[in-house]
Amino acid sequence: MIRFLFSRFVQGIVVILVVITITFSLSQMVPGGAIRNERNVSEETKKAQEEYYGLNKPWIVRLGLTIKHYATFDLPDSYHYKGRGVDEIIASGFPVSAAVGVAGLTIALLIGVPLGAIAALRPNTLEDRGSTLAATLGICTPSMVLGPLIAMLFGLKLRWFNVAGWFDSSDWVLPALTLGIIYSAYIARLTRGSMRETLAQEFIRTARAKGASESSVVFLHAMKLASLPVLNFLGPAAAGLLTGSFIVETIFQLPGLGQFFIAAATNGDHQLTIAISTFYAALIVGFNLLVDILQALLNPRIRLQS
């Protein structure tokens, strides 16, 4: 276990280093920098600014400096939002993305798992067909179509919620609903498949034979194993949800991390681009590790190996 955690930790560091390097190299190709958008800048100011942000050094030195910033947790300033550290900007965008993401994930699990389980328990019945059809339709509805439709229905027609922005305490509902419906379709499909496979296994027959009640067979014995593929899917999906689904934040105009990233990438705000990519990579690494540990806890046949 300790060895496993250590090797995963090292692997995570490698991922983050490579992500910093790649994002750094890519962002060097975007015309940008601290003073791109300002006119009538005197030579001295320009020099001073370049000096301040370290832009007058060769790129390899700057890459080294960037990595040093992250290694020492002393994060640089954004080029675009003057005087604000990139960590401040992430701290302002992440809660928005995370609120929508956590709510979306909860909705997805609350709809998806029961839908898939019912379909698996009653194969080839109306319930099975109906929930499978609903899941398939959900998978085939892209979020950029569903989102505007939800905004139109609940925002413009019924006027229950704001269509866009992040002002009221209920503004998370519509984006979370959009994400939740889309992801619930995937979860229902995975749950149905793995539940059916699990229910056909020997240990389920044993559990039934020893007299366990049907609900304990399903919820205690089968659910444990059947949740593994769902967990596997949720690792990367959760990281994506938390850091902001770019589409949903665009539709509902939320000031989340996704919006900051797109703005930073197009503005040439290299520091912020690198910071958000790195933050995202760290989250993915973290969630994957969490999923691995949970899987080992749920399935006695999985051992954690380094």
Added chain:
Amino acid sequence: MSNANHPSPSPMRAAWRRLMRHRLNAWALWFLVALAILCGVGPEFSPYDQAEQNLELKATDPSNEHWLGTDPLGRDMLTRILHGGRVSLEVGLLATGVAALIGVIYGMMSGLAGGRIDSALMRVVDILYAFPFINFVILLMVIVGREFWLIFVAIGAVEWLTMARVVRGQVLALKNLEFVTAARASGAGFWHIVWKHLLPNVTGPVIVYASLTVPGVMLLEAALSFLGLGIQPPDASWGVLIREGANSMETYPWMLLYPGIFFSATLLALNLLGDGLRDAFDPKSMSQQ
């Protein structure tokens, strides 16, 4: 591999038969073929150019001249949707092709090499899985000015990981089977074994996985175009049309609905076909039905 006077059908033909036995799969396939033809030649036969504006016809309802009406700039909706479909399908197929090519080569190399090289190559894939690829793709789009070819190369370059894993697993399982050993014993060279014995046997899984990749790739293209980073107007893809529709949905909801319906129906058909292909190529999942 199959022999003319051999009684059993070739694996490909058997899989085709299993696929077409289900009516839903056949419908999905014919729908996609019809759509591809329609999007391929439809814009040529249309009396309108997809980017041609006619400001006297602002957002008209469907009529005899414009079967799906016009958009706020007076462009014919049907022509634009078919043209957009062509672009979306092209990106979907080409990007999947790029992903399949990289994945097959990488997976083959890894499976054939075995041992340390194999575990090193697969460790690289593990690490790549943890990459925030959508961020890289967005950056790439910003850098190279949103060129068409770059979109599918960029998407293909990030979608090959699972393909590589699938192929590597197949090669590992195949390379020690008797028929490969027999071929090697009878003096077949390395490339002969790769071409004649291994590649034909990984084709099935590659087709299955590729068919499941196409809808994902089309969604990614649509997402990029929706964010304004993919295909650029006045050129159209379904992502561009959905973006335009979402911006004016309050007044002209059909501008969102028409391309949305086309896109969803295509995704549905692709998903059905992908599932059908998986069942057709994998007898194990057949037996569960």
